[in-house]
Amino acid sequence: MSAGGFGRHDVIGSVPSVTLGHTASCATNLAGPQPSPARARALHGKAARAMRALRSLTLVLMVSGCAKTEAASSAEADEPVVELAPVAEVGAPIREGHRAPTEAMGLPEPPTTLPLALLATMASADPEQARATIRDEERKVVATFRAGDLVRDGVRLSAVHRRFAILQREGGEHESLVMENTTVELTADDVFYPDLLDDLDLPNSMADAVQLTPGPGYIVKKPVFAWGTPRTVHLLRETARLYTRRFHDGPPVRIGDISKKEGGPFPPHVSHQTGRDVDIGYVLHGAQSEVTRFVPATARNLDRARTWALVDALLSTDGVSHVFMDYEIQAMLYEHAKAEGVAPERLARLFQYPHGRYAWNGIIRHWKGHHDHLHVRFKP
Numbered sequence: 001m002s003a004g005g006f007g008r009h010d011v012i013g014s015v016p017s018v019t020l021g022h023t024a025s026c027a028t029n030l031a032g033p034q035p036s037p038a039r040a041r042a043l044h045g046k047a048a049r050a051m052r053a054l055r056s057l058t059l060v061l062m063v064s065g066c067a068k069t070e071a072a073s074s075a076e077a078d079e080p081v082v083e084l085a086p087v088a089e090v091g092a093p094i095r096e097g098h099r100a101p102t103e104a105m106g107l108p109e110p111p112t113t114l115p116l117a118l119l120a121t122m123a124s125a126d127p128e129q130a131r132a133t134i135r136d137e138e139r140k141v142v143a144t145f146r147a148g149d150l151v152r153d154g155v156r157l158s159a160v161h162r163r164f165a166i167l168q169r170e171g172g173e174h175e176s177l178v179m180e181n182t183t184v185e186l187t188a189d190d191v192f193y194p195d196l197l198d199d200l201d202l203p204n205s206m207a208d209a210v211q212l213t214p215g216p217g218y219i220v221k222k223p224v225f226a227w228g229t230p231r232t233v234h235l236l237r238e239t240a241r242l243y244t245r246r247f248h249d250g251p252p253v254r255i256g257d258i259s260k261k262e263g264g265p266f267p268p269h270v271s272h273q274t275g276r277d278v279d280i281g282y283v284l285h286g287a288q289s290e291v292t293r294f295v296p297a298t299a300r301n302l303d304r305a306r307t308w309a310l311v312d313a314l315l316s317t318d319g320v321s322h323v324f325m326d327y328e329i330q331a332m333l334y335e336h337a338k339a340e341g342v343a344p345e346r347l348a349r350l351f352q353y354p355h356g357r358y359a360w361n362g363i364i365r366h367w368k369g370h371h372d373h374l375h376v377r378f379k380p
Contacts, residue, residue, distance in 0.1 A: 083121045083163050085179045112167055112175035114152065117184050120144075123162045130160035134177070135184060141213060142186070143193040143237075150216035150244050153252070193237060202230040204380065206263035206275045212236060217244035218253040221292055225266075228258040228275040232378050235319045236278065242313035243306075250306050251289035254281035256373060276321075276378040280314075282329065283307040294372040297329050304336040312337075314376055315350065315363065324367035324375040327357040333364075 119142065120133040133144045134151060145157045154170040163179040186192075191213055210233045212226040217240040220226045228236070240253050256279030259272050271277040282297040283289060283306035295301070311333060314320055325333075334353045338344075350363050357366035367375065 081123050081162055083123070083179060085117070085119045085184055107164060107176040107178065109166055109174040109176045112177050114155065114167070114175075114177075116151070116177055118163075118165060118177050118179040119184060121160050121163060121165060121179065123160050127159075132157055132160045132165045132177075134165075135186075135190070139213065139215075140187060140190045141193065141215065142190055143215070146241075148245055149241055152216050155216075156248075193234070202234055204229045204231040204276070206259065209259070209261060209263065209275055211261070212255065212258065215240070217241065218255055219292060221254065221256045221294075225257045225260060226255065227261045227263075228278070229378075231319065232258065232276050232278065235314075235317045235378060238317055239310070239313045242316060243310050246309050246313070247306055250309075251283060253283075253310060254292065254294065256280065256294065271375075271377070274380075276380065278376045278378070279373045280310070280376060281373050283310055296372040297326075299332065302329065302332060304332055308333050308336050308340070311364070311374070319378050320363060321377045321379045323364045324370055324377070325364065326371040327353065327366035329371065329374075330364055330366060 115137040117135040117137055118132060119135055120131075122129065122131040124130045127147050130147055131144050133142065135142045136152070145151055147157055147159055149157050151157050151167060156168045157165060158168040158174060159166040165177045167175045167177055169175070191211065193210075206227070206229060208230055209227045210230050211223060212220055212228060212233045213223055214220045215237065218236075236255065243253055244250065257266070257269065257272055258278050259275045260266050263275055264273055266272045269277075272279075279294075281294045283303040284295060284297060284301045285303050286301065288295045288301055289303065297307075311323060314323065330351060330353045334347060334351045338347060348361075352359050352362040352365045355361045
């Protein structure tokens with residue numbers, strides 16, 4: 001990788017390419033050689049971690065773009081097109097550029113004032129394929145979003161075009177987020193969530209632990225205890241994404257303890273040692289839904305529709321081994337899901353209820369002490 005970071009993106013025929021000191025095609029290992037986990041941990045300090053994040057970002061963006069463009073003919077007009085902003089590693093010389101001429105681009109909306117930087121777009125006639133990779137410059141988080149996703153609380157990604165995206169605020173106002181020609185510098189403290197990767201491609205070991213920081217649609221009770229495997233963190237973010245797409249006005253998902261940074265024993269928890277166990281608050285009605293601490297759920301305050309949507313989003317990731325919750329709360333969610341029309345076969349597969357709190361049925365099971373939160377265990 002050249003010291004100057006990413007070059008401009010070209011399109012050669014139908015195949016996206018990027019200049020990393022030289023022009024590379026999709027067949028090339030665009031991210032360069034990847035160090036083994038042991039070697040990566042031995043690299044020096046924060047700069048090494050930033051370099052790994054940058055290489056991963058390049059690989060994810062380009063593999064995602066290539067995978068979707070190589071399958072299509074270059075004559076197809078609706079084929080996805082990937083655009084990359086110039087990005088540099090921490091400490092690398094920054095190439096000066098000029099702000100994108102928004103007037104010349106004919107943007108349909110005024111530019112946003114939010115502290116966001118657009119790193120990449122994958123525009124497509126099919127909205128399901130369109131993606132935008134955005135850096136939140138306040139939170140120092142890089143993540144990839146689909147149209148309809150929350151980018152920040154109260155702000156959704158409305159549409160993705162070549163080199164710009166449209167944001168929609170809670171009040172309905174639209175703004176443009178433009179890919180700048182100036183180089184974006186990733187810092188050593190940036191958190192990069194590889195949301196374009198399939199979860200099975202992500203490590204599931206605490207040797208590669210990732211911290212879940214607060215994000216759109218969810219809050220984290222204690223980030224210092226929110227370290228999980230890359231796959232766990234990915235699945236949690238995907239759960240929050242699915243939940244917030246279903247309920248635009250719902251309260252945020254409240255995420256509690258996952259693991260300590262190094263994993264291992266975590267008193268008073270018996271589990272929470274491997275980065276695959278997560279405590280999540282039930283969704284409640286009224287003011288209790290907004291507090292960070294976990295509040296006991298009852299027949300009066302449990303928001304059955306939103307809590308079921310949250311549990312259903314978790315289960316739809318196909319990464320859950322078990323969900324532990326109080327048996328009485330399980331009964332309320334069972335009856336709600338049944339009333340929503342969930343098939344009897346699926347209910348029988350998911351729920352321990354109505355077979356009794358000690359039955360060995362279902363993914364969702366009773367566990368003492370879970371009247372104020374549910375406990376998710378992700379698959380190894």
